[in-house]
Amino acid sequence: MSAVLEIIDAGLAVSVQDRGRTGYRNIGVPVSGALDPVLMAAANALVGNPSDVAVLEVGLSGPSLKALSGTVRVGLSGEMGAQLVNTRGQVLKVAPWQTATLFPGDVIRIGGVSHGVGYVALSGGVQVSGQLGSRSTYLRAAIGGVQGRAPKVGDRLQCDAVRGDPWLEYRARAPWHHDTGPIRVILGPQEDHFTPEALANFLSRPYAVTRDMDRMGLRLDGEKLAHNDKGAEIVSDGVAPGTIQVPANGQPIVLMADCQTSGGYPKIATVIRADLPRLAHVRPGDELRFVAVSHAEAAAALREQVRRLAEWIGMIQSFRPPGVIDEAALYGANLICGAVRGDEWNLHGVNLQFGAQHV
Amino acid sequence: MTTELAHPPARLLSVGDAAWTVEFGNAIDPAIHGRVLGFSSLLDTLSNDGRLDGVVEWVPTFRSVTVHFDPLRTDAMALHDLLADLAGKSGSLSAAGCRWRIPVCFDADCAPDLDEVAAAKGMPREEVVRLMTETVFTVYMLGFLPGFPYLGGLPEALDMPRLATPRKVVPSRSIAIAGRMCAAYPWESPGGWHLLGRTPLRLFDAANARRPALLAPGDQVVWQAIDHQTFDALELECAAGRFDLSSLLTEGETA
Numbered sequence: 001m002s003a004v005l006e007i008i009d010a011g012l013a014v015s016v017q018d019r020g021r022t023g024y025r026n027i028g029v030p031v032s033g034a035l036d037p038v039l040m041a042a043a044n045a046l047v048g049n050p051s052d053v054a055v056l057e058v059g060l061s062g063p064s065l066k067a068l069s070g071t072v073r074v075g076l077s078g079e080m081g082a083q084l085v086n087t088r089g090q091v092l093k094v095a096p097w098q099t100a101t102l103f104p105g106d107v108i109r110i111g112g113v114s115h116g117v118g119y120v121a122l123s124g125g126v127q128v129s130g131q132l133g134s135r136s137t138y139l140r141a142a143i144g145g146v147q148g149r150a151p152k153v154g155d156r157l158q159c160d161a162v163r164g165d166p167w168l169e170y171r172a173r174a175p176w177h178h179d180t181g182p183i184r185v186i187l188g189p190q191e192d193h194f195t196p197e198a199l200a201n202f203l204s205r206p207y208a209v210t211r212d213m214d215r216m217g218l219r220l221d222g223e224k225l226a227h228n229d230k231g232a233e234i235v236s237d238g239v240a241p242g243t244i245q246v247p248a249n250g251q252p253i254v255l256m257a258d259c260q261t262s263g264g265y266p267k268i269a270t271v272i273r274a275d276l277p278r279l280a281h282v283r284p285g286d287e288l289r290f291v292a293v294s295h296a297e298a299a300a301a302l303r304e305q306v307r308r309l310a311e312w313i314g315m316i317q318s319f320r321p322p323g324v325i326d327e328a329a330l331y332g333a334n335l336i337c338g339a340v341r342g343d344e345w346n347l348h349g350v351n352l353q354f355g356a357q358h359v
Numbered sequence: 360m361t362t363e364l365a366h367p368p369a370r371l372l373s374v375g376d377a378a379w380t381v382e383f384g385n386a387i388d389p390a391i392h393g394r395v396l397g398f399s400s401l402l403d404t405l406s407n408d409g410r411l412d413g414v415v416e417w418v419p420t421f422r423s424v425t426v427h428f429d430p431l432r433t434d435a436m437a438l439h440d441l442l443a444d445l446a447g448k449s450g451s452l453s454a455a456g457c458r459w460r461i462p463v464c465f466d467a468d469c470a471p472d473l474d475e476v477a478a479a480k481g482m483p484r485e486e487v488v489r490l491m492t493e494t495v496f497t498v499y500m501l502g503f504l505p506g507f508p509y510l511g512g513l514p515e516a517l518d519m520p521r522l523a524t525p526r527k528v529v530p531s532r533s534i535a536i537a538g539r540m541c542a543a544y545p546w547e548s549p550g551g552w553h554l555l556g557r558t559p560l561r562l563f564d565a566a567n568a569r570r571p572a573l574l575a576p577g578d579q580v581v582w583q584a585i586d587h588q589t590f591d592a593l594e595l596e597c598a599a600g601r602f603d604l605s606s607l608l609t610e611g612e613t614a
Contacts, residue, residue, distance in 0.1 A: 025418045025427070027563075027572035028501040131565045141505045141546055143565045189372030189380050235387055236502060236509075238418045238425025240378045262420050262502035270375030273430060295435040298376035302430055 001161040003070025005122065007151045008107065013059025015215075016126050016145045017257075019052035021134035025261040031241060032136040032144065033257050035117050035215065035280035038309055039077040039176065043121035045313040046075030046099050046170050053125030054135040056151070058118045059215075062110025063151060065120075067102035070161035073169075074108055075099045077176070078118025082110040092321070098171035101162060116281025124160020138258060173315040178278045179301075182291035185244065185269035186298060190234060193266035194246070198225040202268055206287035207252060215258040218279060220288065224250035227266060236264040242271035242279075244290075254279060274301035366394065369446035371439055372423075376430050379439055381446050382423040387511060387539070392499055393451035395419045396577050401449040402426070413438070419576050420500045421509070456498065456578035458609040461558055463534050463582045464590035465491070469557035476519060476536070476553050490514050491534075491555060491582050496541055498578040506545040506563025506572035510580060513539045525551035532558050534582065545572075556582070559593035560602070573604060581609070 017040065020033025034040035034057055041051035056063065062080055075098070076082060082094040087105040094100040096118075100108055110120060128135050128146050137145030146155050191199060207222035225246050232248035239245065243255045245265040254271065255263075256279065271279065272293065282288065293301075372380040381398060384391035399419045405411050413433025417426045428438055465473060465488045477484040496510035503509075513536055521537045526549060529535070533544045535552035542552060545562040562573045574580065585593070596602045 022415050022427070024505075024571065025416055026501065027505065027575070028503060028507050029505040029571070132568060132571060138505075140548070141563065141565070143505065148565075186373045186375050189374050189382075235385055235421050236500070237382070237420045237423045238374060238378065238380050240374050240425070240427065242375050260503055261418055262425075262500065267374070270373070270378075272376045295373075295376055299430050299435065302376070306431065 001070060002127075003072045003123070003159055003161040004068045005065045005072055005102070005157045005159065006068050007063055007153055007155045007157065008066050009064035009109070010150065010152050011058060011063035011110065012061045014063050015057050015059075015137040015139075015150050016054050016128055017057045017136045018054040018134055020136050020257065021132055021138070021144065024132050028261050029132065029141070029143070030138055030258050030261060032138045032215075033134070034119065035257050036078075036119075036277040038178070038277045038305065039117065040119050040121075041309060042097075042172070042176050042312065043075045043077035043119035044125070045316060046077070046097070046172070047073045047121045047123045049121055049123070049125055054128065055122075055126060056120040058110065058113050058120060061112040062118065062120060064107060064109040065102070065157070066107045067104050068156065069104055071104070071166045072102045072159055073099050073123040073162045074102060075121040075170070076110070076118065077121070078113055079115045079175075080111055080113040080118030082108050084108050095171070097175050099169045101166050101169060103166070115283070122157070122159035123162050127158040140258075167320060168318045169321050170316050170318050172312065173317060176312055178281070179275065179305075182289040183278065184272045184275045184293045184298065184301065185290050186272060186295065187269045187292050188267070189237070190266035191268055193227050193230045193232075193234070194268055195226045195228045198227070198250075199268070201225060202252070203290055203292055206289055209282045209284050209286045209288065211284045213282075213284070215256055217256050217259055218254045218282065220252045220254065222251070225252060225268060226250055230266070232266065233264055234266055236262045239263045239267065240270060242273070242276045243267050244269050244271070272298040272301060274298065274305045369394075369443070371443055371446075374425060376435060378425055378427045379435075379442055380423050380425045381442055383446075384422045387421050387499065389497075389511070390451070391422045393453055394449070395422065395424055396452035398424050398446055398449040399576070400452055401445055405445075418502075420502065452577070456575055458495075458579040458581070459574065459607050460581050460583050460609050461560060461607055462585040462589065462593060463491075463556040463558050464585050464587055465556045466587045466590075469533075469587075469590065470555050472553040473555050476517065476555065479519065480516060482516075487517065487555065488584060490517055492584050494581075496580045496582075498574050498576050498580065500576050501572055501574065504544070504546050504548055505565075506574070508543055508562070508574045508580075510541040511539065513541050515539070519553055521551040522553065525549055529554065530557065532560065532562065534558060557590070559590050559597055560604070560607075561597050
């Protein structure tokens with residue numbers, strides 16, 4: 001059964017994304033897709049979806065959504081919480097890394113994302129009509145998304161109605177943490193266009209994230225990466241998300257999900273798949289350091305990430321939210337149990353912990 | 360036809376842990392591009408036979424083919440060896456695509472840089488238009504934007520460096536030149552090329568899943584001058600989705 005949500009506040013830097021649009025790079029169509037596919041998978045897992053169905057990616061502040069028909073489960077990943085306003089006017093706090101279920105008339109106001117990007121998954125996925133095999137939004141050419149654009153007030157998004165117990169919610173045992181340490185890269189394809197000093201600087205000095213950052217790329221600022229006599233221009237060849245190109249000014253640019261398919265600047269290295277999601281969470285001023293790894297190390301890192309994600313998903317727990325009035329519990333001796341997790345669902349100032357049952 | 364003898368070996372370059380670039384040369388050159396087309400065609404055949412497990416897609420450029428793969432489904436080094444072997448075996452293809460005759464309006468409002476280019480080259484504007492419309496251009500690659508074709512074959516007489524200051528907004532469907540290249544902007548975007556005309560045709564249509572980009576690498580293009588009245592009429596027809604793009608194919612002339 002399907003359900004429908006209406007956008008009542010569009011938020012900022014919100015777009016529909018899935019795993020991206022492959023198969024059309026030969027005609028210049030970027031892959032797009034979630035900047036952080038791991039967190040997209042996490043949000044989807046919370047609502048019981050497959051890893052890569054379409055979600056709302058939130059770059060700055062989340063949208064407000066009203067359930068019009070059907071019962072919808074919303075899952076949040078990233079450092080981003082929400083408020084649920086139900087038809088009785090109660091305001092319930094929704095913590096990051098958990099779900100909230102909306103009955104018709106309920107509104108969820110998703111807050112700002114405090115660090116990088118966050119994801120909003122809907123039961124059954126965001127069912128906008130896809131283009132060229134994907135629902136991902138590529139704004140410049142008006143491909144995918146909601147009729148080629150970001151969601152706006154009044155848009156209606158279709159998803160699936162909740163199957164099973166609508167009074168159950170789900171939450172992660174702990175937030176997902178990406179790996180730390182230097183960003184791992186594989187050198188090339190044009191590392192031979194740089195001086196030995198430039199290569200040494202790239203792999204030892206910090207490079208600061210500048211304000212010039214979007215879904216297409218991150219401009220970095222640090223010790224100049226000088227080109228050798230092969231020069232700072234090449235006849236265009238292929239690039240990929242994660243590719244680090246260096247124009248004549250010697251300051252690196254890391255290409256991101258919406259990047260062009262080919263480019264004419266020498267490319268010193270490419271960030272490995274396992275570390276690319278980390279770049280979705282950097283902020284201006286953050287310092288990045290790079291370390292070169294082999295293909296075998298990159299493959300091992302990616303397999304480990306897949307394993308760790310499966311383990312994280314396996315630890316998602318269901319719980320019965322305390323906003324749900326359970327008379328037996330209310331009049332029983334169960335108030336203390338409810339207080340255990342009293343910080344997550346409460347009215348403004350009014351305690352609503354009527355006997356949470358951990359399932 | 361395969362001409363095995365004169366081929367220098369291809370180089371394989373890492374583009375991270377999920378792509379290899381098979382590089383046949385480092386210049387814009389029909390012979391190098393022939394090898395790009397030959398290699399792409401071999402990948403097409405193998406892929407259709409299900410023999411490129413884990414390969415997601417490949418992107419031909421002027422001088423190389425970037426092969427994107429899923430590192431969870433195929434071993435990078437094994438694919439490296441396979442691609443190196445295939446690059447040694449694949450032959451050359453000459454441009455084997457369609458030949459298109461594409462209408463372009465060269466009137467002043469469609470061609471903001473035409474007079475300047477004519478002045479810089481010391482020729483009347485009509486001569487620029489004549490050179491543009493008598494040349495058979497070849498599509499080397501698509502990139503930069505969805506459906507953006509890089510066309511080779513611009514006469515040396517029109518060789519111009521890029522604009523010193525790129526425009527913030529190039530109108531969509533502008534026809535432009537820079538260096539020895541010609542291009543068409545499917546989308547409004549910033550750009551540093553000289554704008555010599557504008558086509559009423561949509562060069563990219565995401566709703567056309569079978570062929571979203573009008574042009575493909577290896578295609579040939581001839582610009583056909585039209586007056587403003589025809590431009591306006593065709594623009595309306597295209598916007599209404601009534602224009603039959605196959606009418607632009609030159610009869611019996613597959614290059």
